[in-house]
Amino acid sequence: MTEQTATRKSFRREGEDKRREDLIAATLACVAERGLAGATVREIALRADVTPGLIRYYFPTKDDLIGAAYRAVMDRMTVQAGAALENAPDDARARLSAFVTANLGQPIMDPNNLSLWAGFIALVHADPIMAAAHRDGYLGFRDELEILIREALLAAGRPAEPHHTRRHAIAINAIIDGLWLEGCLAGDMFAEGELAETGVSAIEAVLGISLQIEGGAV
Amino acid sequence: MTEQTATRKSFRREGEDKRREDLIAATLACVAERGLAGATVREIALRADVTPGLIRYYFPTKDDLIGAAYRAVMDRMTVQAGAALENAPDDARARLSAFVTANLGQPIMDPNNLSLWAGFIALVHADPIMAAAHRDGYLGFRDELEILIREALLAAGRPAEPHHTRRHAIAINAIIDGLWLEGCLAGDMFAEGELAETGVSAIEAVLGISLQIEGGAV
DNA sequence: GCTGTATTTATGCAAGCGTATAAATACAGC
DNA sequence: GCTGTATTTATACGCTTGCATAAATACAGC
Structure with a gap:
């Protein structure tokens, strides 16, 4: 009924930001469904209800789109974990606990996220630019973690020398990543x-302090 | 001088096992150099000094070859970690320590290994068969770890109930993976x-015991 | 040495990929 | 309403990919 006789596809102009977001969302949907290999330009365009050529209008190359999608996922995860902090109590130990719990539950701990992340990690090896991007993200996460650790230690009346907090951040980051x-x-x-x-x-156990303020056996 | 006029490539027949090994090795070399995407049938064949058709003679499909390569890497890592155990002292705590140290050093902790592993994890997401294969490997590793943990706890005179050793295995596995x-x-x-x-x-810290028998501050 | 067969090469195809480019079209500004 | 331009579509090219098939060849068994 939409007078689709055999004519040219009708379309609406969208703002640049909206389009970019839509294309990234479509990319993530493709990756979620069939893995990174399934995220072809044509499939992404189909998913975004757009023709393939448009992708190139907003992203010089497919790799740029994939890279943007990766960054979007990482940013999203960072934001989600950060949100857990904002809703957390003032106590530093409770905040660290909330941060960890947020990272180890929905929606961060999700197979789709892993799939995209892993696909990227595999690329990182052969692509210095991606490697740098990843390293920045990793260090950012660890630094944020180290601050939380430091404050939790101080709140528990423990020393928090940089040399120790660094080590702790490495170990605790590993625990979070691994889990x-x-x-x-x-x-x-x-x-x-x-x-x-x-x-x-x-x-x-690693920090030698309790993160629970009141009651409740571990 | 090897009378390469323009004729057909000369070749030698190799045993089936040798060929499979060579093809897997060539696959890993490709992955190491340019990532999973760089491991094309033609590139692998070139690396193995063989024509592409031969790959199909030994592996029904390219995915089978990739899968075999993945399994080979995992097996190799398992063997290498196991070798560290054989050279370790009798003490259960020292054995656990040696196991961990082996997994967090060369040649197991290697970017090439990660690259292949990550590429696989990305594939696993869309492929139930690969997912099962991966899960088996994961559980095998964790079970091995749980045994080491149990023995270390007992050697330290601590209780080692299944309920606790399972939890410990999960956490310690995460630490190893993450690091x-x-x-x-x-x-x-x-x-x-x-x-x-x-x-x-x-x-x-997690186990609440020391893994070092004699002296040496942590 | 000859012969049969398992192994290997050579050739080619059909499909899918990313990308380039030109034509069409929606929409803002006047 | 008209016009100019930014946005979108349409089309197609060249390349690479995995896979199939037929011909060639090394080697074992006699």
Whole structure:
């Protein structure tokens, strides 16, 4: 009924930002469904209800689009974890706990996120630019973590020398990454919240402090 | 001088096992150099000094070859980690320590390994068969780890109930995976042996026991 | 040495890929 | 309403890919 006789596709102009977001969203949908290899220019365009040529109008090359999608996912995860902090109590230990729990639960711990992340990590190896982008993200995350760790230690009346907080950040970052990985790959093997609990417990052990202010056995 | 006029390529027949190994090795070399995307049938054949058609003679499809290569890498890593155990002292705590250290050092903690692993994880997402294969490998590793943990706990005179060892295995597996990841991605950011030390320390904290029998501050 | 067969090469095809380019069209500004 | 331009579509090119098939060849068994 939309007078589709055999004519040219009708279209609406959209703002640049809107288009970019839509194309990135379509890319992520493709990756989620069929993996990075399934994210072809044609498939992405189809998903975004747009013709392939338009992609090139907004992204010089397909790799640029993929890169933008990667950054979008990482940013989204960072924002989501950050949101958990804003809703957290003032206590530094509770904040660290909330941060960890957020990273080890929905929507961050999600197979789709892992799929895109892994596809990127595989690329990083052969692409210095991507490698740098990734390193920045990694260091950013670890720095944020180190601050939380430092404050938690101080709140517990423990010393927090840089030399130690660095080590702790490395170890705790590993715990979060490792559990995130396990959860993404085989979430069904764990009870609801089990990985978050495991993570918090392990981190408490590493830091030698409790992250729970009031009651409740670990 | 080898009478290469313009004639057909001369060749030697090789045993089936030898050929498979060579093809897998060539595949890994391609992945190492240009990532999974660089591992095309033609490139692999070139690297193995063979024509592309031969690949199909030994592997029904390219995915089968890639899958075999993945399994080969995982097996190799398992063997290498196992070798560290055989050379380790009898003490269960030292064995756990050696196992962790082996996994967080050369040649296991290597960017090439990560690249192949990540490429696979990205594939796994859309392929149930590969997903199952991966899960088996993961569980195998964790079970091996759980045994080491149990023995280390017992050697330290601590209780080792299944409920606890499972949790510990999950957490410690995460520590190893996470640190392995960090090391593969940015090995140059860490001092020699730093990640292994960090891992052992964190694991000691989680288990609440020391893994060093004699002296030496952590 | 001859012969049969398992192994290897050579050739080619059909499909899908990313990208380039020109024509069409929606919409803002006057 | 008309016009100019930024946006979008349409089309097609060249390349690479995985895979199929037929011909050639090395080598084992006699």
